[in-house]
Amino acid sequence: MTPQHTEGPDAHPDLVEVTVGALGRAHGIRGDVAIDLRTDEPERRFADGARLRVEGSTRVLTVESSRWHSGRLLVHFVELADRTAAEGARGLVLVTDVPSDEVPTEEGEYYDRQLLGLAVETTDGRAVGTVRDVLHPGPQDLLEITTDAGIRLVPFVEALVPEVDLAGGRIVVADVPGLLTDLADEPDQADEPA
DSSP states (O other), rough: OOOOOOOOOOGGGTTTEEEEEEEEEEEEEEEEEEEEEEEOOHHHHTTTOOEETTTTTSOOOEEEEEEEEEEEEEEEEEEOOOOHHHTTTTOOOEEEEEEETTTOOOTTTTOOHHHHHHHHTTSSSOOOEEEEEEEEOOOEEEEEEETTEEHHHHHHHTTOOOEEEETTTTEOOOOOOTTSSOGGGSSOOOSSSS
16 A cells, blocks of 8 residues: 655655656546556555645645546545646646655566666676666666766666666666667677687
């Protein structure tokens, strides 16, 4: 269950603030709101009774109920009693505090914050950089990795990232030509002695 903290993350150093969504258009007359999701776990973050803060404020919205409608999550908040209140809240960004050691419910899934700063190694153990960011441009997430050759974007798929070792503070990336270095920097296979 989502922690029900309304204090800022500084009040509890073992908590981190995460963005879970933004309020979209009002739906219907009773004040339901479409949510622009910013979480992979909407059922967890928008569970009945969850208390979510409006980003940058102490205002709290309490989830009374949620449901899926035509591929969108619709949420009714206790504090938004009707359509007028829901329309006035459009655009608000919702955050919550979660334990820093919380992990996703699905195995093999990771929160962005768990990956940031991890050392990056090739499959043969060569250190090549650090995870700088996790990007979500579309259907495929990308790891933004800082290397000696500059910033590299690596699709976050098992074929290219076969191992994530959170306890060891590292991820392993396949040593595919051109993925982590410029092709011009790769040794030419034809020049190597036979």
